[in-house]
Amino acid sequence: MKARRRVVTASGTPAKRRPTVRRIKPAIAPIVRDGVAATVRRPAVPSTVTPTPAPPATPVDLAVDLGRGLVLRNPVLVASGTFGYGIEYGDVVDVQRLGAICCKGTTLRPRIGNPTPRVTETPGGMLNSIGLQNPGVDAVVEKYASTWAGWQVPVIVNVAGESIGDYVEVARRLEGVPGVAGIELNISCPNVGAGGIQFAIDASAAGAVTAAVRRATDLPLLVKLSPNVADVRPIARAIADAGADALTAVNTLSGIAVAASRERPLLGNVYGGLSGPAIKPVALRIVYEVSQVVDIPVVAIGGIAELGDVLDYLAVGAVAAQVGTAIFADPGLPVRLVGELADECRRRGLDSYRPLIGSALPKRAAPPSARGVEYRP
Amino acid sequence: MRIAGAQLLDSREILPGQWLQAYHAPDLVAGARAGQFVHVRTGDYSGLVLRRPFSYNTIDPLAGTLTIHFRTVGRGTAWFTHLRPGDRIDMLGPLGRPFEVDPRNRHLLLIAGGLGIAGVRALADEAIRDGRQVTLLFGAATARDVYPSSLLPDEVEYVVATDDGSLGHHGFVTELVPGYEAWADQAFACGPAPMLRSLANLAASRRQRLGVATLGRKRGAGKTVPAGSPQARRKAFLQVSMEQNMGCAVGACLGCVVMTTAGTPQRVCREGPVFAAEEIAWEGGW
Structure with missing residues (x-):
């Protein structure tokens, strides 16, 4: 590689090099990130001669490290429950181009789920109460893990349970399974062992289940926060302190709908979870709050339907984003967002999307180490 | 299963509140069978986040057209009635499993x-x-x-x-x-x-x-x-x-x-x- 760089003007003719231009090192340098080597192009040479517009094919570094070796090639994930086990959309979606797939919620034993109707549209969103229908962790591993193992895209298994023991056992059975890249804990389930209170609404219960799973597995561990709480910050801190590698914010908002006859609630299970654009402001607020009180990465989810939504979540501190409900209307959206995010970086002259993260957070004088520090509003 | 564009050819209210619409959508007609359905996107994601499923009402493989028949029950179905011939919408299909007729049955x-x-x-x-x-x-x-x-x-x-x-x-x-x-x-x-x-x-x-x-x-x-x-x-x-x-x-x-x-x-x-x-x-x- 020649150290000398040819500076080309917009008209395509080589620009005159002035002697003041500093000679620079090779523009390509290997970067090793958690054992995964990635070749990343350094920023374009800041030329004092002519501003060189970045050519359209400049690679942009979209890789994101969610901790414990879980490095995604890009920060666009598909959300649990909206993408099945990654195979349902067939060739309508090129799954290999996704950042990661969060599979359908998986429990220790098979579950038949809730009575129907299970879904209904609401203004700007939808309610669902699937009730964690799934064939159980063993069947999921047997049926899908070998397919996942052949994929480049990491598959994060979403895990749900009714007791800490359930979560721990599912995590143990996923440990070491080829094709399972990580675990996302859905803690918005009633804790049957402790009187039916959801793990997600109590900081100590959320911390306890996270710590127990942490002890049981070395898999990268994400924990999905519930928005149905007065203040999510102590819960997020408890989960981070218990050893989670990343947080997902947020799960669905609890809601109901009424049947057209007005004689009963519409959903078979009465209660459902609201998702879609309707919840974006709430999710945005929670990402904004959580990313300021934890040091671990925050993966945002809630109503993402276009690039602007992803940029909003990055601005309030998320490092990655999950697309959920919008997939139903537009299955190609997540893959398209990856390209659009790279284009947006190029447009801004960035070679990485990282400068977009946290741009809307309050500026802090001290380095952002809030672990163990009491939150002060 | 494919996602393809469909162009509205004709839209008629055949019964009170019931509409019959014909679309030109060769990609969705190819291989489609009675009993299957298409999942159709509305153009208003800000309010209507889900696609709407419609059975193939008729399938014409030669002309590459299909028809759907629906009743206006809400904002989604109402949105479809406002389409004009020539408008293009996005359909996912053919979906589901068809009727299976025993070949011996008359x-x-x-x-x-x-x-x-x-x-x-x-x-x-x-x-x-x-x-x-x-x-x-x-x-x-x-x-x-x-x-x-x-x-x-x-x-x-x-x-x-x-x-x-x-x-x-x-x-x-x-x-x-x-x-x-x-x-x-x-x-x-x-x-x-x-x-x-x-x-x-x-x-x-x-x-x-x-x-x-x-x-x-x-x-x-x-x-x-x-x-x-x-x-x-x-x-x-x-x-x-x-x-x-x-x-x-x-x-x-x-x-x-x-x-x-x-x-x-x-x-x-x-x-x-x-x-x-x-x-x-x-x-x-x-």
Whole structure:
């Protein structure tokens, strides 16, 4: 590689090099990130001669490290429950181009789920109460893990349970399974062992289940926060302190709908979870709050339907984003967002999307180490 | 399964609040069969976040056109009525599993309740094309909701029942079925859940009432085929097209399940929407 760089003007003719231009090192340098080597192009040479517009094919570094070796090639994930086990959309979606797939919620034993109707549209969103229908962790591993193992895209298994023991056992059975890249804990389930209170609404219960799973597995561990709480910050801190590698914010908002006859609630299970654009402001607020009180990465989810939504979540501190409900209307959206995010970086002259993260957070004088520090509003 | 553009050719309100729309969509017509459906995106994601499922009402592979038939029940269906010829929309399809006609059967009984006609309409075309005889029993609330016979193939025998007796048989369409049971080799139904349930009961008791084990000869006697397989459905006397609120329509979200007699919920969008009547747990089961 020649150290000398040819500076080309917009008209395509080589620009005159002035002697003041500093000679620079090779523009390509290997970067090793958690054992995964990635070749990343350094920023374009800041030329004092002519501003060189970045050519359209400049690679942009979209890789994101969610901790414990879980490095995604890009920060666009598909959300649990909206993408099945990654195979349902067939060739309508090129799954290999996704950042990661969060599979359908998986429990220790098979579950038949809730009575129907299970879904209904609401203004700007939808309610669902699937009730964690799934064939159980063993069947999921047997049926899908070998397919996942052949994929480049990491598959994060979403895990749900009714007791800490359930979560721990599912995590143990996923440990070491080829094709399972990580675990996302859905803690918005009633804790049957402790009187039916959801793990997600109590900081100590959320911390306890996270710590127990942490002890049981070395898999990268994400924990999905519930928005149905007065203040999510102590819960997020408890989960981070218990050893989670990343947080997902947020799960669905609890809601109901009424049947057209007005004689009963519409959903078979009465209660459902609201998702879609309707919840974006709430999710945005929670990402904004959580990313300021934890040091671990925050993966945002809630109503993402276009690039602007992803940029909003990055601005309030998320490092990655999950697309959920919008997939139903537009299955190609997540893959398209990856390209659009790279284009947006190029447009801004960035070679990485990282400068977009946290741009809307309050500026802090001290380095952002809030672990163990009491939150002060 | 493909996502493809569809161009509106014609849009008509054929009955009060019921619309028939023809689309040019060669990619979605190729390989599509009666009983399958398309999942159609509305142009208003800000408010309407889900696609809308519509049965293939008719399929014309030569012209590359399909029609859908729907009732305006909410903002989504109302949005479709505002489309003008030439407008393009986005459809996902063909989805679901089709009706399975046993190749040996000559006499097909189609039973439709109200808008359920949209679920079995394409089967009438398919069956006539294959040289079968088709009788369509149609039930509606009143005469003004009765599907126009001009929209059916001439070869179909069309029998109507209305709840108020304003046209045809006075009563439910299910009351007409016993008169055709001996004639019919196979029956296909789409309509409200109570109608399908009562048809399923009729089908289940048919064997005793007619005093025959099965119709036809050498019908794979003694062989077992896995429940829910196309072979099992082909052997079923009554096939029903089920309806359920739907999310993704590809089997990912598990929103649209029906409970089966095996105790396992099955996805209407993937294992259905056509099921053998005996597969369905009509009394719930959760």
